Amino acid sequence: MSAVNKSYGKVFRKHRASESMHVDLITIYLLAIGTLLASCGMTLWERRTHVARKKELGTLAAAYATLAAGCAAVSVRHQLPGAIGSALANLIMVSGYLLILHGVAVSNGRHYRALSAWMLVGVAIAWSIAGVRWETSMWNYWSAIPISIACGMAARELVRGNGAKRVQSRDIAAIVSGTHAVFYAARACVLPWAATWLGHGGLSAIAKLTMYEGVLYSVILPMTLLRLVRDEAHGELLMESRTDYLTGLGNRRWFFEEGARVIRRGDAARPVSLLALDLDNFKTINDRYGHDAGDEVLKSFARAAKAVLGQDAVFARIGGEEFAVVLRDHDRVRARAVGEAVAGRFAQTVTYSAEGTGIRATVSIGMAQSGAEASTLAELLAAADRALYSAKALGGNRLEAAQFVARAQAVRDGVACSGR
Structure with a gap:
């Protein structure tokens, strides 16, 4: 397994150094950072309009900013001694995904504060145990597990809904979040065993696919969640126009x-x-x-x-x-x-x-x-x-x-x- 880990790590380093690639990993990280910061800004702007969704939108904006910071930390993680850079980058990324979960749950009247705290503590403990010895294995595979869990729970919250009339944007957001969860679950559970027969070419393709999927996620999910807020706000206004203010019955x-x-x-x-x-x-x-x-x-x-x-x-x-x-x-x-x-x-x-x-x-x-x-x-x-x-x-x-x-x-x- 250590030989496989080294091979997988070399693939990522090769992507950064290769001059033959049209888009290297650093460029992809910069693209993800830019889209996430743009999503953060648009969400904060939308927060000014939808006062009733102020808490939800503020949490989502913080989530996108945190994920952008996580991407920046990932790009410079090797400049910190030992496994500190990788551990810190992973903790920031997990925090961003947990904030997305919390933002989605707030719209449904639920929260996951205790679970989020325990998950971050668990990630920190796992990195302290892994250390430098298992840093590559931890980074390439097992660090994806909490991200997969957070995205899967966010998809579940989107499917459960908040009791309002179902809109298409909610289903799309659930599919995007669920697909992201499956990608990271496969990275943690399937890739370690498939790496031996995939070879450098296969690992290279998977690495690029994972990064491209991450960029798509950073674009599609924020836009879809903004559309969801607008759709549900429109639905609430429509319902108010058809509801008797005194009795709460239809008008x-x-x-x-x-x-x-x-x-x-x-x-x-x-x-x-x-x-x-x-x-x-x-x-x-x-x-x-x-x-x-x-x-x-x-x-x-x-x-x-x-x-x-x-x-x-x-x-x-x-x-x-x-x-x-x-x-x-x-x-x-x-x-x-x-x-x-x-x-x-x-x-x-x-x-x-x-x-x-x-x-x-x-x-x-x-x-x-x-x-x-x-x-x-x-x-x-x-x-x-x-x-x-x-x-x-x-x-x-x-x-x-x-x-x-x-x-x-x-x-x-x-x-x-x-x-x-």
Whole structure:
């Protein structure tokens, strides 16, 4: 193995000294340093724009600066006595990769401070054990292990995401980081055993491939992470434009977009029902307890209804005290049961005003099903609204179905005709 290590070390020195190479290792290191410092500057500039991502972007900028310093240390490591230069360069590089891991994890609400500290301590101990005797082996192979681990964990964090809607830039960043992890894992685990039959030519090709891949990583990952921040910031702004500021539910615009999409996908085998909901005597509550108390009642209703409806319902606030729900795969019986459960739960809910006064409120609900009363979202909502007015006229705190309204209207029309 020592002969293999010496051979591999000679390949790297040969790359630096060879005049026949178009691009030597020093030039590649300088290129990597330049791209990393440029990425650091652009990330710091982006940090001024995205205040909400200030911590994440600041950590990533520090990571790129640290990796640039690591590349500089690598290029001059032989000028320091013993294995100090190699150990120091490796520690700086590992620190840079761990900062990238931390920056990605911060966006997901997680951190790896303790793990990072222990990993750096482990690297330092490994270099103190290796010393000058195993410096070549440590540098060529085993120093790649912590880098591979850090990149693999960063890829995992990118795959896990932060709960936001998935964007293409996140997948690309995960692939780039994962590929880098595989390269370094192969350097640590495969290259020591393959070096004996690869020969100088094979090792030379691998050395160049590793360096080129490193430069690509230093360019693609920072650019992709910047794109990820922009994509997610845009997604957050879009979500805010479709979210009711008070209740956190979807707003009218979001409801009509999502509701129409659900109804288009519905058919006879997969019925879609709509509930139109309106809080009873809400103006009286505002006049008696104040608008702040009224806002608390609205938020209490949103929480109570969400607990019953679950995540699959298209639930939105479409007016002052008006709400609407689209229930996919719900026939009349199932939709009625859900609506009555919402009304019952809210009737038992007590909302407290700023003065500590308990406020009870109720809700009236109109129900309609796609295909019978209507085929579009607008027609379905209109049918449910007619049923809602009937529920209000009957005293509120109840659910009425659009079919009942239609039947009652037909009866009234028949009575009127017979009277004439």
